[in-house]
Amino acid sequence: MPLYSARVLVSLRPSVLDPAGEATRAAASRLGVDGVSKLRIGKAVEVELEAPNPQAAREQLELLSDRLLANPVIENWTLELKDDVSAGA
Amino acid sequence: MPLYSARVLVSLRPSVLDPAGEATRAAASRLGVDGVSKLRIGKAVEVELEAPNPQAAREQLELLSDRLLANPVIENWTLELKDDVSAGA
Structure with missing residues (x-):
């Protein structure tokens, strides 16, 4: 089965304070x-x-992002999906 | 003065365990x-x-990444610098 590599970027919504970032x-x-x-x-x-x-x-990664990786109340997420990486890298 | 937008990605070194990721x-x-x-x-x-x-x-961002954003003992970082973003986006 092909192997896909992805990066999910999770960021605080703009309206949410980021004390660690401020520090x-x-x-x-x-x-x-x-x-x-x-x-x-x-x-x-x-x-x-x-x-x-x-x-x-993509569907599985969207499910993961919505349910596990981000808290949709305070966070947004974006998904960067690369093509099949099983051959080569 | 031009405004630059950048993203610093900080990841655990491959040899370092990631219990949160495993969970x-x-x-x-x-x-x-x-x-x-x-x-x-x-x-x-x-x-x-x-x-x-x-x-x-780039020099200032590299200094920040090395000294503040990442712990070089256990983390790697990569820098993505966009061009001047003060006009437009």
Whole structure:
């Protein structure tokens, strides 16, 4: 069965505060890096999944993202699906 | 001053265990998504930074990534820098 590689990016919704990101932004300026106008920390989930075809892979990854990887009340997610990677990489 | 938008992806080194990822992989199979052969959870940091030119932006982001965003003992990071985004998007 083909192997698909995907990355799910989970980010806080714009209306949700990000205290860790704010703290990191403050630390950046103490490190001498000024000019950071935005810094928000999200999750990047790397997944490898066997599926019969790209459509099935995408459906399963969307289910995972909605139900397990992101909390839809406070987070958005985007899916980047690569083609069959079982040969080669 | 131009505004640069960047994403820093921070992932655990391959030799480092990822218990949260393993737990999520087990939960995926309980959810009916079989065939997940790998699932590792990292961080995706979205940064907007003012800098005089792309080289300066990249240097400052590399400093941030090395010193603040990733723990080089257990994590790798990669930087995706977009061009000046102050006009338009």
